[in-house]
Amino acid sequence: MIEIKFKPSVNKYLLKVIYPYIDWLSENYLFPKKITIDITGSRFVYNSVTAQKATATFFGPYDFSELNAYIKISTGNFFDDCKKFGKKEAEKILLESISHEIQHYYQWIDQIPFDEGDAEYGAEELTWEYIEYSRDNTEY
Numbered sequence: 001m002i003e004i005k006f007k008p009s010v011n012k013y014l015l016k017v018i019y020p021y022i023d024w025l026s027e028n029y030l031f032p033k034k035i036t037i038d039i040t041g042s043r044f045v046y047n048s049v050t051a052q053k054a055t056a057t058f059f060g061p062y063d064f065s066e067l068n069a070y071i072k073i074s075t076g077n078f079f080d081d082c083k084k085f086g087k088k089e090a091e092k093i094l095l096e097s098i099s100h101e102i103q104h105y106y107q108w109i110d111q112i113p114f115d116e117g118d119a120e121y122g123a124e125e126l127t128w129e130y131i132e133y134s135r136d137n138t139e140y
Contacts, residue, residue, distance in 0.1 A: 001034045002026050003068075009041025014075050017091050021098065024130055034068035035105055037098065043076030058101040060108035069108060071101040092127060099123035099130075 004022050006015060018039060025031075038045075046052070048059040048070065055074050061067040073094075081090035100123035107114050 001031055003034060003036045005036065005038045007038070007040040007042075010039050010075055011041060011078065014039070014078060014094070017094060018098070020134070021095050021130055024133060025102065031105075032109060035071060036068055037071045037073065037101075039073050039075060041076055042074050045072040045074045048072075056097045056101050058104035058108070060105065069105050071098070071105070073098055073101070092131065095130065096123050096127040099126040102126065 002022055002025060004018070006018075022037065044053040044055060045057055047054050047057045055077065057072050058069070059071075060069045075094060078090055078094060081093055084090075085093070100119050103119035103122040103126070104114055106122075107119070
């Protein structure tokens with residue numbers, strides 16, 4: 001199950017980008033442990049373990065207790081990315097950031113070490129799968 005939370009600082013346009021993606025993920029992939037995705041309008045979030053600044057981060061409890069996994073995503077750079085790369089590419093960058101952390105969620109579920117290379121590769125594949133779906137079903 002995916003629970004999504006938007007901070008008031010998130011631009012309303014981004015809800016139209018993110019909600020359909022989360023719905024698609026929920027319909028097409030299994031989430032055996034609850035995951036909360038917290039979306040903020042700030043330019044960065046803090047890593048829950050290292051306290052370092054990041055644009056996105058994942059936290060999975062060390063055991064499968066009643067605590068759930070947690071993803072934090074910053075969206076504060078979205079409009080800078082729009083100016084730099086164009087709107088569609090900025091949307092892809094944002095969705096790929098979510099996809100990357102989802103890859104870490106599955107690494108956590110499978111109890112395998114976090115691998116950034118695998119997460120990047122999987123995130124790109126997952127994001128493109130959604131984009132292809134969107135092109136077939138909406139005007140992406």
